[in-house]
Amino acid sequence: MTALSVAGLNAGYDPDLPIVKGVSFDITRGEAVCILGPNGAGKSTMIKAIAGLVPCFGGSVRLGQTDVTGLAPHVLVRNGMGFVPQTENIFTRLTILENLQIAAQLLPKAERSGRIAAMLDMFPDLAARPGELAGALSGGQRQMLAAARALLTEPQVLMLDEPSAGLSPKLVGQVFDTLRRISEAGVTLVLVEQNVRAALALTERALVLVDGKLAHDGPTDALHDGKLLGELFLGHRAAEAAT
Amino acid sequence: MNPQAIIDGLIAGSTIGLGAIGLTLTYSILRFANFTHGDFLAWGAYLTLTVAGVLGGLAAGLGAPVYPFSFGWGLPLAMFGGVALTVALTLGLDRILFGKLRARGADAIIIVMASFGASMALRSLLEFIFTAKPAYFTKALQIAKPLGLGMRATPDQLLVIGLTALLVVILHLLVTRSATGRAMRAVSENPSLAGVYGINVDTVIRVTWIIGAGLACIAGVMAGLLVQIRPYMGFDLLLPLFSAAILGGIGSIPGAMLGGLIIGLAEAFAVQIVGAEWRAAISFVILVLVLMLRPQGLFGQKGA
Numbered sequence: 001m002t003a004l005s006v007a008g009l010n011a012g013y014d015p016d017l018p019i020v021k022g023v024s025f026d027i028t029r030g031e032a033v034c035i036l037g038p039n040g041a042g043k044s045t046m047i048k049a050i051a052g053l054v055p056c057f058g059g060s061v062r063l064g065q066t067d068v069t070g071l072a073p074h075v076l077v078r079n080g081m082g083f084v085p086q087t088e089n090i091f092t093r094l095t096i097l098e099n100l101q102i103a104a105q106l107l108p109k110a111e112r113s114g115r116i117a118a119m120l121d122m123f124p125d126l127a128a129r130p131g132e133l134a135g136a137l138s139g140g141q142r143q144m145l146a147a148a149r150a151l152l153t154e155p156q157v158l159m160l161d162e163p164s165a166g167l168s169p170k171l172v173g174q175v176f177d178t179l180r181r182i183s184e185a186g187v188t189l190v191l192v193e194q195n196v197r198a199a200l201a202l203t204e205r206a207l208v209l210v211d212g213k214l215a216h217d218g219p220t221d222a223l224h225d226g227k228l229l230g231e232l233f234l235g236h237r238a239a240e241a242a243t
Numbered sequence: 244m245n246p247q248a249i250i251d252g253l254i255a256g257s258t259i260g261l262g263a264i265g266l267t268l269t270y271s272i273l274r275f276a277n278f279t280h281g282d283f284l285a286w287g288a289y290l291t292l293t294v295a296g297v298l299g300g301l302a303a304g305l306g307a308p309v310y311p312f313s314f315g316w317g318l319p320l321a322m323f324g325g326v327a328l329t330v331a332l333t334l335g336l337d338r339i340l341f342g343k344l345r346a347r348g349a350d351a352i353i354i355v356m357a358s359f360g361a362s363m364a365l366r367s368l369l370e371f372i373f374t375a376k377p378a379y380f381t382k383a384l385q386i387a388k389p390l391g392l393g394m395r396a397t398p399d400q401l402l403v404i405g406l407t408a409l410l411v412v413i414l415h416l417l418v419t420r421s422a423t424g425r426a427m428r429a430v431s432e433n434p435s436l437a438g439v440y441g442i443n444v445d446t447v448i449r450v451t452w453i454i455g456a457g458l459a460c461i462a463g464v465m466a467g468l469l470v471q472i473r474p475y476m477g478f479d480l481l482l483p484l485f486s487a488a489i490l491g492g493i494g495s496i497p498g499a500m501l502g503g504l505i506i507g508l509a510e511a512f513a514v515q516i517v518g519a520e521w522r523a524a525i526s527f528v529i530l531v532l533v534l535m536l537r538p539q540g541l542f543g544q545k546g547a
Binding site: 051052053072073074077078083085088089090091092093094098101102103105106149153 | 422425426428429432433435436437438439440441442443444544
């Protein structure tokens with residue numbers, strides 16, 4: 001069953017200069033997909049457009065059977081979209097518990113405390129100090145809080161924009177271990193990531209974006225040796241795709 | 244020095260603080276300095292006066308003073324109507340002006356200038372409808388009662404201080420303990436992320452206008468009750484309101500209230516020390532000192 005369907009998506013900040021150009025793909029429920037590409041390829045813009053944070057100028061985004069193209073982010077969240085931005089992805093002036101309580105407002109009242117407790121069980125680092133300001137957390141713990149917040153509402157699709165950005169190698173390992181557990185729990189995962197090796201190890205399918213266009217869509221196995229990816233990043237296949 | 248300045252300062256500070264809370268909320272969530280806020284105070288006072296007049300016409304007994312105060316039940320009842328009408332005015336202004344500018348992604352300075360223009364229009368409209376002649380909620384005279392230590396206050400003045408304290412506590416609890424308050428603090432920190440968390444930012448903005456307008460109306464009624472109602476009463480309070488909000492730290496409700504009390508006390512003592520003609524300058528001096536020495540204010544956070 002399709003969890004996320006993107007068809008002919010054009011998006012960016014200026015309708016005359018779209019950054020994402022006619023991208024189409026379907027993601028099956030429970031699948032873990034990474035979106036790779038060189039700097040400036042439009043990966044983050046595309047994921048933000050799907051999440052309702054960047055204007056879409058054409059094409060469509062469907063979440064399950066629902067057309068969610070151009071809907072506001074808070075409406076998308078209510079429709080089952082979870083998104084974790086790359087930076088500034090938690091409210092640092094609120095406590096850990098308050099961050100989770102805000103997300104829990106979307107759930108029926110009877111389920112809220114149970115779901116918050118489940119998230120604190122999943123992320124013991126957060127459970128140790130729920131009343132602490134989120135701004136006091138380390139980079140890795142912030143990513144965990146951001147993931148916990150997004151998972152709290154049990155989204156159909158969880159999208160993360162470069163969760164390893166700015167983290168030490170040890171913390172990157174922790175974050176990816178967490179993402180692996182999330183994926184193994186059956187959550188549909190879409191990951192934009194610059195850390196190619198970690199992303200390929202976690203996911204089973206890769207989309208490669210070059211100059212705003214989809215240059216490759218296939219199993220991650222084909223990309224492990226780095227040759228095809230190198231060609232795509234350097235533009236040979238992109239040039240072919242353009243022609 | 245006469246200790247009466249303490250009571251005078253607390254009374255003036257109550258009105259300033261209540262107005263500054265509304266200003267600081269709109270400043271932190273809508274991210275612009277709203278020059279119309281002072282005019283919301285004046286409009287709130289005049290709208291309440293109008294509703295009180297209508298109620299008085301319907302039931303004459305409502306205007307009879309209720310001991311020990313100088314006003315009857317008509318005024319608190321009218322204040323509910325005044326708050327509702329001020330909220331409607333504020334939401335209407337947001338719909339036709341500020342909301343449209345936000346939707347276009349206008350810079351904060353454009354919205355500030357728009358608020359400045361709207362402020363002048365609102366003030367002129369008030370003067371056109373009600374004339375510049377001062378109006379009063381009550382013409383009953385009150386004798387200030389001794390409070391000890393050489394201080395005196397009328398029951399109306401004590402009511403204003405008590406009502407302000409009650410409202411500040413309620414608001415503080417709302418912002419720190421309720422889901423609405425958490426959403427307001429979240430939008431204040433990062434509106435874009437708030438949407439990703441599932442918060443409807445437009446709803447939070449409307450709630451902020453409602454709270455700000457309600458407080459402005461109550462502050463206007465307090466000022467009108469203790470002094471008089473004039474079209475320029477809000478404009479005259481604008482500098483103290485901004486000084487109090489910035490002194491307290493943008494976004495901080497206790498800070499705005501404390502800032503209001505400090506401004507009120509500073510004005511009252513200035514009247515005794517350097518003369519009444521310098522009263523208005525005190526807010527400006529405090530504003531400049533805060534911006535130079537501690538721009539984040541007493542309770543604000545750096546970069547907020």
